[in-house]
Amino acid sequence: MRSTTIITLVLLYFVVCIGLSIYAKIKTKKETKADFFVASGTIGSVILFLTALATAFSAFAFMGQMGMVYNYGSSAIWNFFHYAIFSYPLFFIVGSKLWYYGTKYGYVTPADFLVHRYECRTPIRLIVGLIICVYFSIFYIVIQVKGCGWALQETTGISSSLAMFIIIILMAIYVALGGMRGVAYADVMQALILVFGVLIVAFAMIINEGGLTNLFAKALEVDPTVIQPKQKAREIISGGLVMALSMPLWPMIWTKYYSAKNLKAAYNVATGCGLGTVLVTVSLPIIIVCGLKIAYPNWPAGKADVLIIRYVLDHTSAVIAAFVVAGLLSAAMSTAGALLLLVSSVFSIDIVEIIRENTKLQLKDHHFVLLGRIFIVVILLVSFWLSLIPMGQLVKIGIQLAYPGYLLAVPVVYAGLWWKRANKYGAVTGLILGLIVLYITMFVVKNPFGIAAGIWGLAVCTIGLVIGSMVTKPSSDNVLREFGLLK
Amino acid sequence: MNNNKYEKEKFEYYIDNRERKKREKIYVLITIIIGIAFELLVYAMHVNFPSGMIAGIPVFAVAVWTLILAHYILFLILGGAWVLLLKDDDLKDWNK
Numbered sequence: 001m002r003s004t005t006i007i008t009l010v011l012l013y014f015v016v017c018i019g020l021s022i023y024a025k026i027k028t029k030k031e032t033k034a035d036f037f038v039a040s041g042t043i044g045s046v047i048l049f050l051t052a053l054a055t056a057f058s059a060f061a062f063m064g065q066m067g068m069v070y071n072y073g074s075s076a077i078w079n080f081f082h083y084a085i086f087s088y089p090l091f092f093i094v095g096s097k098l099w100y101y102g103t104k105y106g107y108v109t110p111a112d113f114l115v116h117r118y119e120c121r122t123p124i125r126l127i128v129g130l131i132i133c134v135y136f137s138i139f140y141i142v143i144q145v146k147g148c149g150w151a152l153q154e155t156t157g158i159s160s161s162l163a164m165f166i167i168i169i170l171m172a173i174y175v176a177l178g179g180m181r182g183v184a185y186a187d188v189m190q191a192l193i194l195v196f197g198v199l200i201v202a203f204a205m206i207i208n209e210g211g212l213t214n215l216f217a218k219a220l221e222v223d224p225t226v227i228q229p230k231q232k233a234r235e236i237i238s239g240g241l242v243m244a245l246s247m248p249l250w251p252m253i254w255t256k257y258y259s260a261k262n263l264k265a266a267y268n269v270a271t272g273c274g275l276g277t278v279l280v281t282v283s284l285p286i287i288i289v290c291g292l293k294i295a296y297p298n299w300p301a302g303k304a305d306v307l308i309i310r311y312v313l314d315h316t317s318a319v320i321a322a323f324v325v326a327g328l329l330s331a332a333m334s335t336a337g338a339l340l341l342l343v344s345s346v347f348s349i350d351i352v353e354i355i356r357e358n359t360k361l362q363l364k365d366h367h368f369v370l371l372g373r374i375f376i377v378v379i380l381l382v383s384f385w386l387s388l389i390p391m392g393q394l395v396k397i398g399i400q401l402a403y404p405g406y407l408l409a410v411p412v413v414y415a416g417l418w419w420k421r422a423n424k425y426g427a428v429t430g431l432i433l434g435l436i437v438l439y440i441t442m443f444v445v446k447n448p449f450g451i452a453a454g455i456w457g458l459a460v461c462t463i464g465l466v467i468g469s470m471v472t473k474p475s476s477d478n479v480l481r482e483f484g485l486l487k
Numbered sequence: 488m489n490n491n492k493y494e495k496e497k498f499e500y501y502i503d504n505r506e507r508k509k510r511e512k513i514y515v516l517i518t519i520i521i522g523i524a525f526e527l528l529v530y531a532m533h534v535n536f537p538s539g540m541i542a543g544i545p546v547f548a549v550a551v552w553t554l555i556l557a558h559y560i561l562f563l564i565l566g567g568a569w570v571l572l573l574k575d576d577d578l579k580d581w582n583k
Contacts (some may be wrong), residue, residue, distance in 0.1 A: 074536075077551060078529045084558055085525050089518045092567050093511050100501045104494070216544035227547050233533035237526055263501070263576050267567055274563045286548045396530050484502040 006155045009322035013193070013329065015277045017174050020185040024178035033368035036179035037108045037345040038258040043184055046255060049264045051187035052272030054194060054250050054334035057280050058140070059147030062198070062331040067304030069285040070292055075231035078280035082240030083247060084274065090248035090410070091270030095257050097417050099266035101483070102258035109133070109345050110254045110409070117416040117483055119475055120424035121355050127431045129350030132409065133251045136402040137339045139381065144336035149387065151309055151328045155321065161388060167333070168384045176376040178258055179369075183337040190330035191272075195279060197327020201308060202284045204316050205291030212287070221289035222297045226290065234450045235469050242454030246407035247273065252338035254409075255345070344375040400442055404454030408434040411462040415469070420485035426469030436463025493581040500579065507572055510566040521562075 068076040111128040149164035211214040260266040348371040415422035438457035480486035
C-alpha cells in the first residue's frame with residue numbers, strides 16, 4: 001500500500017512534467033535556436049525566480065548539504081552562508097550586463113559573449129564551451145541521474161538501472177520537446193515541490209520530537225558537539241568563496257540571464273537563487289541535522305548524504321515520503337534539465353560554429369533546433385551509460401573541477417566588461433594557466449596551505465589575464481565601443 | 488513595439504549610466520565591508536567556539552536565521568532593486 005501510494009504520486013509528478021513541456025511546445029510560435037535554447041529572452045520575473053531557484057539547487061543541495069551539516073556541524077552552515085554574502089553583487093551587476101548584451105546581440109551559449117567581446121572564436125569556444133561547459137557539466141548530469149535512480153530504487157523497490165532508464169526517458173521527452181521554455185515551466189513546479197519537500201521534512205522532525213525546543217535539546221543530549229565547527233577556518237572561508245563567487249556564473253545560471261524578458265526578470269535570477277540559499281542550504285539544515293542526529297546518532301560519515309531520504313522512509317507517512325522523494329527528483333531533474341540544455345547548446349552552436357568556420361556548411365535555424373534535440377538524446381544516453389559504469393579517474397576529475405572550473409570565468413567576464421585593455425591573448429592565457437593550476441592544486445599538491453584549489457586557479461587565471469593583455473595589442477576600437485569601454 | 492529605436496537610450500540607461508555606476512560601486516563596497524566582518528565572525532567562531540554563550544542550539548539557530556533573513560531582505564531584495572534602478576526601469580518606454 002505504502003509503495004503503491006509513493007509510485008502513484010511519483011508517476012503523477014512525471015505526467016505533469018511532460019504535460020508542462022507539451023504546453024511549452026504548443027505555446028512556441030516559431031522554433032529558432034534562440035527560442036529553443038534561451039526562450040528568445042521572453043521568460044518573465046515569476047517563472048525566472050522559480051527556475052533559478054530550482055536550477056541552482058541540485059540533488060547535492062537536497063541530500064549532500066544535509067550530510068555535510070551532519071558531519072561538520074556549523075562549519076558547513078558558515079560555508080553555505082558565503083553564497084548569501086558574496087554572490088549578490090555578481091548576480092546583479094554582472095548578471096544585468098550579461099542580460100543586456102545577451103538580448104541585444106542574441107547570445108545563446110556562455111561562450112557567445114566571450115567570443116564577441118574578445119574577438120576570438122575557436123580557442124574560446126573550445127575552452128569555455130567544450131571544457132568548462134561540457135566536460136565539467138556532463139558528470140553532474142550523471143550524478144543527478146544516479147541520485148534519482150537511487151531515490152526511486154529505495155522508495156519503489158525497482159532496480160537502480162531501470163529507475164535511471166525511466167528518468168532518462170522522461171528527461172529526453174520533456175527537455176527535447178519544450179527546450180528552455182519547457183524546462184522553465186517544469187522548474188516552476190519543481191521549485192515549489194523542492195522547497196516544500198525540505199520544509200515538510202523539517203516540520204515532520206519538529207512534530208515527531210514534540211516541538212522545536214525539544215528537538216534541539218534532544219539533539220544536544222545525543223551529540224553535545226552537534227553544532228560545533230569541525231573544519232579549519234581557512235578551509236571554510238576559501239571553500240565557501242569558491243562556491244559563492246562562481247555561483248552567479250555557473251553556465252546553467254548564466255544562460256538564465258539570456259532568457260530574461262527584462263531587467264526585472266534578470267534580477268529575479270538572483271532573488272530565486274538567494275531564497276534557495278536562505279532556506280535550503282542555511283536555515284533548514286539546522287533543524288534537519290538535529291532530527292537526523294536523534295534518529296541516526298552514529299551513521300557512517302561517508303554515507304551521510306542518504307540520511308534525509310532514509311529518515312522520511314523510516315519516520316513519515318507514505319504521502320509525505322512520496323512528496324519528499326518528488327522533492328529530491330525535482331532538485332535533481334531541474335538541475336540536470338538545465339545542464340542538458342546547456343551541453344546540447346554548446347554542441348549545437350559552439351562546436352558547429354567551429355566546423356562551419358572551417359567548411360562551407362550552411363545551416364538554418366531549424367537545423368540548430370533539430371541538432372539540439374538529437375544532442376539531448378545522445379547526451380542522455382551517454383549519461384545513462386556513464387551512470388552504469390564505475391566512476392573512473394576522468395569522471396572524478398570532471399566532478400571535482402566543476403565549480404572551481406566555473407570560477408575561472410569570473411576574471412575573464414569581469415575584465416571583459418570593465419577593463420578595456422583585456423584582450424583575447426590575455427583571456428586565453430588566463431584560462432589555460434588557470435585550468436593547469438587548478439588541476440595541480442586539486443590532484444597533485446592538494447589545496448596548498450589549506451586554501452581551496454579554486455582560489456589558486458582564480459589567482460593564476462587573473463594574473464595570466466592581466467599579463468597576457470598588457471603585453472599584447474588591445475581589442476579593436478569597434479568592439480570596445482560596443483561594450484561601452486571606449487567613447 | 489519596435490525596440491530597435493530605443494537601442495541608444497537603452498545603452499545609455501543600462502551600460503553608460505553614471506547613477507547606475509555609482510550605485511554599483513557603493514553596493515560592491517558594502518559587500519566587501521560585510522564580507523570582511525563575516526569572515527572575521529567565521530574565524531572567531533572556529534578559533535574559539537563560544538559554547539558557554541551558545542548553550543543550546545536555539546541561540547545559534549535564531550542568530551543565523553535572523554542574520555540571513557535580514558541580509559536577504561535588506562541587501563538582496565531591496566538593495567538589488569536599488570542598485571539596478573528597477574523602480575525607474577518599469578517607467579521606461581521600451582518596457583511599456
